């Protein structure tokens with residue numbers, strides 16, 4: 001009797017996971033028609049799977065060549081080198097090729113929950129990446145950083161600053177609306 005119950009539980013869980021992934025994928029496709037080159041902008045290795053996994057799976061399922069820009073190595077506990085490798089492995093597991101993952105290792109962008117990153121420096125690095133990769137959509141944290149982490153919140157302010165100052169390419173400005181329009185938070 002127990003094996004039958006276990007099989008039933010696994011079947012229900014599998015069905016729930018499939019339905020959830022399909023719902024996210026359909027929602028993203030509806031919200032982002034015409035997007036060719038989306039960028040996921042994160043602060044630390046592990047943000048991609050902790051906060052954005054359904055979004056990533058939806059975009060990858062929709063055959064969009066998603067790229068990832070991670071703005072520090074996640075060295076708060078002196079494990080930056082390990083976490084760098086984990087980022088690339090995690091992205092590969094989510095369907096993102098290593099060539100589409102970029103990691104910034106800059107001494108002025110430390111991994112710290114209490115450090116607000118310099119907006120000018122951060123904005124400049126993000127804009128360079130957007131222009132270099134012809135990005136037409138940026139997905140990142142909302143103004144609360146989802147978890148309240150200062151580094152996450154810094155990304156929100158940097159993108160908002162680029163948007164409000166008119167520095168973003170037109171295609172990005174059209175598609176990357178403020179936080180409430182991002183399909184990135186759940």
Ligand SMILES: [Zn+2]
Nearest residue numbers: 043044047149
């Ligand atoms: Zn983080």
